[in-house]
Amino acid sequence: MENKNRIHVNYHLDELKLIQKKSHILSLQIEVKSDEGVNIIWHNQKECGEQICKEFKNDKIINVLVYGKTQTGKTGCMTSLIQHFILSNIIPIDNIYIITGLSDKAWKSDTMNRMPDSISGRVYHRANLHKTFIKDIMNKKNVLVIMDEIQIACEKDQTIYKTFDDCGFYDIEYLLENDIKLVQFTATPDGHLNDINDWKEHSAKVKLEPGTGYIGTEQLRIQKRIRQFKNLTLIENVMTLKEVVDSFEPIFYKDGANLKDCNYRYHTIRIPNSRKGLDKVVINNFKEVFGENYIYNTSYLNDKKDDINDLMGKPPQKHTFVFIKEILRCAKTKIKKFIGIEYERWTTVSDSSIIQGSVGRLTGYDDNTDSICYTNLATIENYEKLWNNNMEFKEGIEWNTKTTIYDKK
Numbered sequence: 001m002e003n004k005n006r007i008h009v010n011y012h013l014d015e016l017k018l019i020q021k022k023s024h025i026l027s028l029q030i031e032v033k034s035d036e037g038v039n040i041i042w043h044n045q046k047e048c049g050e051q052i053c054k055e056f057k058n059d060k061i062i063n064v065l066v067y068g069k070t071q072t073g074k075t076g077c078m079t080s081l082i083q084h085f086i087l088s089n090i091i092p093i094d095n096i097y098i099i100t101g102l103s104d105k106a107w108k109s110d111t112m113n114r115m116p117d118s119i120s121g122r123v124y125h126r127a128n129l130h131k132t133f134i135k136d137i138m139n140k141k142n143v144l145v146i147m148d149e150i151q152i153a154c155e156k157d158q159t160i161y162k163t164f165d166d167c168g169f170y171d172i173e174y175l176l177e178n179d180i181k182l183v184q185f186t187a188t189p190d191g192h193l194n195d196i197n198d199w200k201e202h203s204a205k206v207k208l209e210p211g212t213g214y215i216g217t218e219q220l221r222i223q224k225r226i227r228q229f230k231n232l233t234l235i236e237n238v239m240t241l242k243e244v245v246d247s248f249e250p251i252f253y254k255d256g257a258n259l260k261d262c263n264y265r266y267h268t269i270r271i272p273n274s275r276k277g278l279d280k281v282v283i284n285n286f287k288e289v290f291g292e293n294y295i296y297n298t299s300y301l302n303d304k305k306d307d308i309n310d311l312m313g314k315p316p317q318k319h320t321f322v323f324i325k326e327i328l329r330c331a332k333t334k335i336k337k338f339i340g341i342e343y344e345r346w347t348t349v350s351d352s353s354i355i356q357g358s359v360g361r362l363t364g365y366d367d368n369t370d371s372i373c374y375t376n377l378a379t380i381e382n383y384e385k386l387w388n389n390n391m392e393f394k395e396g397i398e399w400n401t402k403t404t405i406y407d408k409k
Contacts, residue, residue: 004201005059006179009142011090022093022118023086029116030083039114041076041083044211049080052183053088055204062175063182063199067391068208069216070187070355071333071364075114077208078146081183082119091142099124099133100148101160106307111148129163137167142179145169149186172202187360188352188383207390215367217359217380226359229374231346232269233278238285241341245290245319248340248370253315262315265340265371268322270358272347279325286321295320309335334361336368344375351399354379 011019033039041049048066055064068074082096096119100107103126112120124133137143168174169182185208197203210216220226230237250261269286272278279301287296295318300308311322312335319340342358359373359380382397393399 004176006062006176006181008059008179009090016090019090019092023091026086026093026116026118027083029118030079033079033114033116039076039079041080042073042211044209045073045076046080048077048206048208049082049084051206052077052081053084055206056085056089056181058204060201061204062172062180063184063203064206065184065186065203066206066208067186069210069214069363069387070360072187072208072210072214072216073365074148074185074187074208075111078148078183078185079115081146082144085144091144093118094122095140095143096146097122097124097133097137097144098146098148099129101126101158102149103127107148126159129159130166134163134166140178144181144183146183147185172199176202188355205390211365213365214363215365216363217355218384220359220362220373221380221384225362225370225372226377226380227372227374228377229344229346232282232285232343233272235285235289238282238289241343242289244372245340251338251368253337260315262338264316264319264338266312266316266320266322266338267341267343268324268339268358268361269341269343270345271323271325272345273325279323283323290319290321294318297322300324312336312338314338333364336362336364336366336371339368339371342371342373342375344373351376351379351382355383 030039030041034041048068052064052066055061066074066077068077078098085091086093086096098111098115098119100111105125108123108125108128112123115123122136137145164170168178169180174180175182217226230240232238245265245267248265250263251265252259252261254260269282271282274280283296283298286294295316297311297320299305301323308322308324316338325345339362342362344354344358354376357375359375362371362373378398382399385397386393386399389397
């Protein structure tokens, strides 16, 4: 490779003035969003955004991988990165993009809402990538692409892979010549954590540390709020939940100026798919064990679903079992106030899916202090080992996903 540094674009004076004016407006918009409480940027997010920006001071760097635990505030970190970058570098704001491999429209809507107006038009999820995003970015120089949950749809012949291939993102020489900078955000150590090492001097890793008050897998485990999941198609395993469900203490909430208490909770149960009818077996087991004085919500199994927070934000009238399948994994923040049990699907074999699933939805800064997650304890243990080892794979830590397989030999 002849060129080992990014080649910077030289702008005319009038172009520089316009870039700086737009950057100033964008920075003000970011501060207004934060002041309004729409997208507050906390201290840990500011530090991480600044560190990413510092990595790009090295002109060899074109790919930065940012890893942080589930719901530590990646969107705030992305916003901090954008603000740091535009204030310390010359870049047209039209050349800044936020993309994901997720197909979830809610991710796009939520990200656009939290981003300033100057950026929101360049937020792309999976459905927009292969046509709109490619068309918009093609032939541009001096570009910053921020990628969220990039492990989704990244396998060969899937959307992310095809998009990156068409954009030239797998060609290091092309990226250097056109000053294209990539930032990947992830919560789980899938294959791309190994792939980043293939970029050698052109890559860097940055750790997004949790902020004050964060409750993650480690804290939940210490508080004994993580328990081993079991096969719920066996009715005896459902029977063990009866005492747990009925033992939750009342939870207090504000209703206008009044303080009220609620004796019930929402219990989210991730069930098997319908291929062998096992989904119906699990639902029927719950109905048989718990009986008529409980609510069994199956509306989130439908093709068209409302936002689950429309339900979770209201106090339940009875203990309510909410049955789900493939929803509520990465990038979805649930209202946790009235959550009792989160139960992961027992047949899940991907460690990343485990972390991003039920237990991941309980993590964050708005813990209700007593919710319980049934999941795979071995996955939690290995995840904490990987986190403490800066997400470096080593012997003895099993981590099986679509892009990583642990070989005991």
